[in-house]
Amino acid sequence: MTPSRFLRASPSTQAPRARLLRLSWQRVRSLGWRPSRLFNLNDPRWGKDEGAGGQQSNNNPDPNRRPGNQGGPPDLDELWRDFNRKLNGLFGKKRGGGNGGGMPPQRPDLYPSAKGMGVGFIVLILIGVLGWLGSGFFIVQEGQQAAVTRFGKLAYITDAGFHWRLPYPFEADEIVNVSQVRSVEVGRGGEVRATGLPESAMLTEDENIVDVRFAVQYRIDNVVDYLYNNRSPDDAVSQAAETAVREVVGNKTLDYVLYEGREQVASDVQALTQKILDRYKTGIVITTVTLQNVQPPEQVQAAFDDAIKAGQDRERLKNEAQAYANNVIPRAQGTASRLIQDAEAYKAQVVAQAQGDTSRFDLILQQYEKAPQVTRERMYLQTMQDILSNVSKVMVDSRNNNNLLYLPLDKLLQQSAAKTPSATVAPAAPTAVPALPAASTGAAPAAPDSSASASGVSSSSSSRTSRDTLRERNFQ
Template sequence: MPFSSLKKRLGNYIAQEGKKPGEGPPDLDQLWRDFNQRLNGLFGGGKNRGSNSGGGGGNGGGDMKGASFTFGAVASVAALVWLASGAFIVQEGQTGVVTTFGKFSHTTPAGFNWRWPYPFQANEIVNVSQVRTVEVGYRGSAKTKMASEALMLTEDENIIDIQFAVQYKLSDPVKWLYANRDAEDTVRQVAETAIREIVGRSKMDFVLYEGREKVATDTQQLMQAILDRYNSGAQVTNVTMQGVQPPEQVQASFDDAVKAGQDRERQKNEGQAYANDIVPKARGAAFRLIQEAEAYRAMTVQNATGNTDRFKSVLTEYQKAPAVTRDRMYLDTMQQIFSNTSKVMVDSKAGSNLLYLPLDKLIAQVAATEGRAASVTPPPPTAVLLPPEPTPDPNRRDSRSRESSRDREGR
């Protein structure tokens, strides 16, 4: 743009702004000279003031000098603006990366920073506190599946559908920016590679059920090892399994197989519960029978031993007095027999008739009258059984008659 046109426009602007009510338009030349003098005073141009006070020829020279000074001022302002363009602010949790002619130079902390403006240096701000997420097997939601990423082969040659998400942060912004061409895509490819390796070493049932957490942990460790070898500058913080299932084409058959396996486990559990109930009882009964048999054997042995000792003692006494011992044994035997019965048999000499005496009923009536029937058991009836008569002996007929009479008197 010509300088005269710039001067005319500046004069019109000053005339419009400096015009007051009731006054005429100001002198443009005088305003222009005042403006140049002020600029000269600011930038050291005071020694040209004398030349501007001359005649008309002097005014032409002053205009040329003013024009050159204005160009220098504009250049200075442009230089200041250019230098100011190198200033930048880094927020908390971020890191500034400065490059010199496209090559990494240094990093800057949070706060106000300055670098050389374009084209010497450039800067890029990287958020190192942000938790970034990479999705494998789906995008956005589980419904938008990526079959090429989700389908994987297990060790037992089965195909499963896995969808998972990887969360990571930046540990080194310089490596993140310059070590790999596409850092985020690198993280996704590393995640897919790691989980395919882990799944390929595991059984299908392990991945579907009890091994989900272990698969996620092993995938995170393997991912971190690969990313460190690639100098990616990323730190994996978490691997979350979003969905692990068989492919949709075989889902119905797989559900049937799962139900059959559950039925098998249920029946096994029921059988084990029944065995846990029966076996201890059988073992207890067997142990009880063994103990009872041992007790019976011990009792039998002790009784036999006691009977043997008693027989030996009786034999000793019998050898000393056979008749007395025989009579005593006979009486003891009869006492034991009659102590267990309530009937008493009496031998009658007259016609050898057997008489029945209801002594048990008589004793019960007596006990009832005395009020002791409920608490006192009536003693068994006692009886005296006469020994058998010996063979008639003419020499001992009188003594036998006397003994019979004494026995009758005793009865």
């Protein structure tokens, strides 16, 4: 029967014929003849007779020998039969053996039994179910949070730890790192086609253009808002920061942005960016805003560099002036304080001396009222003593003649000091102090006895001096 006729056979005769063809094919294979040996180019015995070389012919195969490949690689059919035998033994099916009575052993079935297939299918299902349930376990690291959704709707939020949820498609989890500080840079894009300026170019209040580049650091504060309120929260941070910096720079002058208020500009940008993000409920907190580069356009960069140098020179001169002031002012204050203290001391000295002179005058006045003549003489003698004690030469003129007497008081004082070296030398007093006429002097008071000679004047002056000294002691 040709294969075409077999295929065109009726269904009633097709099953017995197929069974017969299968048994015939198994019988041929059990004899050891395989088409693969005939057409396999990798066979080392290609083109050789199997009985050559003194080898035993396979025309009469050993019935107890297991049909195989006889030293070649294992055949797929052989592997399949081994697998079926192991599977049947696993599920309790006995191997085919001798039936007794000398009958040849039955060959194992090429396919597992229905019972074995059912048990294996159940085991596979159980393994799949366990694997499916195990897929619900997930680990949340420290500093992270996980949002669990049930059928696409938020169910709950979990913190760090080992958790389990219902497997997909019932529940799903999304882990977010809430402790990580993220960063986005603004102002590093390309140029605007309409103006030819970079995207970081901004207009100030005084209608100048400034190039501002900055970085924004932020972290996630609310996982729910971060995941479900906005499509792209990170892009929202960049757009909000750019909007905020344009508004802040637009309300400031160019000098303020470049030199004076860079820190204040960064603080205002951070506050305004956070306000915009809170309005959209992004669940993001801005930590810092850092101005990386603030400069004018390249066309006027040279002029601004000169202005910057001038500003630096101004600051340098200001610092030098401040250092000079810090050096001069304390010294001037010290000098002023010293002068004030000296003036206060001089004031106290003058006032005390004036008060002493006043008290002395009051005492002399009291004595003058009691004895005017004696008081005048004593005052005259004391005055002359004070005057003549500070001079070294005295010229004495006699009233009767024009002869002048020279008294070397300095030498006399030196001689007296040499005679009494251990004694304290008192201020030198004139030996003879004649009173000049009132007409010639005009200032000194008249002497009580002007007709005495030089020697008489000297003796009378000594007696009067001793007498005045006694009177002063009595007064005191």
